[in-house]
Amino acid sequence: MPPRRSYDQYCSAARALDLVGDRWTLLIVRELLAGPRRYTDLHADLPGVSTDVLASRLKDMERDGLTTRRRLPPPGAAYVYEITDRGRRMLPVLQALGSWGEAELGERRPTDAVRAHWFALPLLRALEGEGEETVEVHLEEGEFHLRVGAGTGPVYGDGPAPGEPAARLTMDAATCEALARGEMGLPAAVRDGRVTVTGDGALAKALRDA
Structure with a gap:
């Protein structure tokens, strides 16, 4: 593979951006935080990325120790990509970036793609x-x-929780978007009846009592 591009700056932020600063890389991390994903699944949940760019980013991330690739046993027999422990440590970075970007969301545009797990x-x-x-x-x-x-x-993961979850949250799209934009907190949304909480776990009880 060609050598990785670098800012050539002796700065930890610059070194981090050497690894994850390319377009799509952080969004691939977001998808792989859900667990192993096939290439076709990643492509489907990253609308707008070309197959060439996705393949290139995955190779770069594997080389840099952010992801691994393995073959599933039969009958699956497909390759999946997984995030490594080092890649998973990007979660707080994505959390902070998402919090910082709340003000940029605004109302959903007609051209905006959306996936529930986003x-x-x-x-x-x-x-x-x-x-x-x-x-x-x-x-x-x-x-x-x-x-x-x-x-x-x-x-996180698509679909129902494996086993019995501590809480089930049901809400409409407008409420979820308002939470994502930071316009309301989850306890307030529960109190206002915009989020329905069911379940017998400690978390469900805490949300209902908040």
Whole structure:
């Protein structure tokens, strides 16, 4: 592979951007925080990226120790990409970047793509400090689950939670978008009846009592 481009600056921020500063790289990290993904799945959930650019970014990320690639056993027999521990440590960076970018969201534009699990990161921020629990989220666009306070492994995933979640959150698109824009907090949305909370876990009870 060609040598990695570098800012050639003796600065930790510049060194970090040498690895993740290219277009699409951080969004690939966002997708792989959900767990192993096939190339076709990544391409489907990154609308706008070309196949050549996606393949190039994945090769760069594997070379730099941010991702690995492995072949699934039969009957799957497909290759999947996984984030490494080092790549996973980008989660707080994405959280901070998402918080900083809340003011840029505005109303959804007609050209904006959306996937239900893209709301996972702002909801994880809203649930910080609630212990280690699994939360299932139901939106009009689909459902996904979060692993709040997870120390290892995927922090979210598509579809229902494996096993019984500590809480189930149901909300409409307008409420979820308002939470993502930082216009309201989750406890306030629950109190106002805009988020329905079910479940018997400690987190569900805490949200209902907030």
